[in-house]
Amino acid sequence: MNLAKFARRGYVTEPTPLEYLPNFSKALGGKVNIYIKRDDMLPGAAGGNKTRKLDFVIADALSQGADTIITCGAVQSNHCRLTLSWAVKEGLDCHLVLEERVKDSYNPAASGNNFLFQLLGVKSITVVPGGSNMMEEMGKVAEKLKADGKKPYIVPGGASNKIGALGYVNCAEETLRQLFEKGIRIDHMVVPSGSAGTHAGIIAGMFGNNAGIPVTGIGVNRPKPVQEAAVHKLAQETLDFIGAGVTLPVEKVVAYDDYVGPGYSLPTDSMVEAVKMLARTEAILLDPVYSGKAMAGLIDLVRKGHFADGSNVLFLHTGGSPALYAYLDTFRKGE
Numbered sequence: 001m002n003l004a005k006f007a008r009r010g011y012v013t014e015p016t017p018l019e020y021l022p023n024f025s026k027a028l029g030g031k032v033n034i035y036i037k038r039d040d041m042l043p044g045a046a047g048g049n050k051t052r053k054l055d056f057v058i059a060d061a062l063s064q065g066a067d068t069i070i071t072c073g074a075v076q077s078n079h080c081r082l083t084l085s086w087a088v089k090e091g092l093d094c095h096l097v098l099e100e101r102v103k104d105s106y107n108p109a110a111s112g113n114n115f116l117f118q119l120l121g122v123k124s125i126t127v128v129p130g131g132s133n134m135m136e137e138m139g140k141v142a143e144k145l146k147a148d149g150k151k152p153y154i155v156p157g158g159a160s161n162k163i164g165a166l167g168y169v170n171c172a173e174e175t176l177r178q179l180f181e182k183g184i185r186i187d188h189m190v191v192p193s194g195s196a197g198t199h200a201g202i203i204a205g206m207f208g209n210n211a212g213i214p215v216t217g218i219g220v221n222r223p224k225p226v227q228e229a230a231v232h233k234l235a236q237e238t239l240d241f242i243g244a245g246v247t248l249p250v251e252k253v254v255a256y257d258d259y260v261g262p263g264y265s266l267p268t269d270s271m272v273e274a275v276k277m278l279a280r281t282e283a284i285l286l287d288p289v290y291s292g293k294a295m296a297g298l299i300d301l302v303r304k305g306h307f308a309d310g311s312n313v314l315f316l317h318t319g320g321s322p323a324l325y326a327y328l329d330t331f332r333k334g335e
């Protein structure tokens with residue numbers, strides 16, 4: 001698909017590595033071969049998936065003459081860290097609105113991404129209760145900044161709109177080129193599914209290119225039907241925005257909710273197992289909120305025999321490891 005017609009900033013300078021995980025595959029029983037796409041190694045402070053989306057979204061902000069970026073996320077948001085990081089590089093001010101999805105979870109002295117917000121020089125942080133209308137809350141911040149003569153641009157949560165999702169259409173196409181160059185057949189792809197832009201972009205890219213690689217999303221927050229509807233809607237919007245001229249069948253979108261546990265960002269035993277397993281077999285750091293739960297999903301699907309023996313499964317590592325440092329007790333428990 002022709003993505004060259006869309007403005008972008010060029011944050012993604014080269015393909016992220018696509019690697020085979022021999023030790024991890026063996027630890028899982030050796031019947032399924034696990035590959036990983038290292039989007040945790042994307043540029044932007046401490047890496048991660050939001051860089052691909054911001055490549056297009058910040059280009060849109062600049063084309064509208066913005067001098068200030070406002071965005072939102074949870075209290076340990078990787079998206080907020082990366083939006084701030086690219087704002088710093090572009091010489092733009094950045095203001096964050098943080099949602100306490102878990103009551104009283106904001107701690108200005110916390111480690112992880114929260115520490116990085118300060119280190120990267122955030123202009124302001126506004127904390128709002130869980131369930132707030134985040135667009136409205138960001139709108140309030142924007143009004144104040146406009147009154148001060150600023151030109152703010154609002155990046156939606158996770159940069160998950162049709163502009164941001166282009167970044168993951170690009171990732172799907174990059175992956176297909178790598179598989180071709182390396183001569184690897186992939187039978188299935190597993191991706192984390194949060195604010196939906198990553199999952200939607202990958203599906204749009206795979207389906208729009210007729211790749212024949214089914215994509216399974218692992219939800220980290222919303223119930224399965226709600227998440228699937230959100231992903232389908234955004235994937236179709238993205239395909240229409242590109243002008244692909246195709247209709248995405250609803251059954252192409254799968255987002256399991258079995259690995260969320262008690263709620264968004266709350267630890268589960270299977271997440272802890274997944275994070276430790278990847279660290280101790282391949283020395284790859286996952287994160288507690290997204291890639292750890294998504295990998296817990298992949299592990300469970302392999303153990304349940306969901307993938308045929310001998311199949312090759314590609315996991316998308318979306319980053320997030322700075323959040324590990326805000327979960328020390330979780331990982332030290334029982335050690």
Ligand SMILES: *Cc1c(COP(=O)(O)O)cnc(C)c1O
Pocket residue numbers: 048049050078079158160192193194195196197198199287290291318319320321
């Ligand atoms: C935001 C995020 C995700 C989820 O991506 P969405 O596009 O929001 O669905 C996954 N992993 C990490 C580390 C993230 O920061």
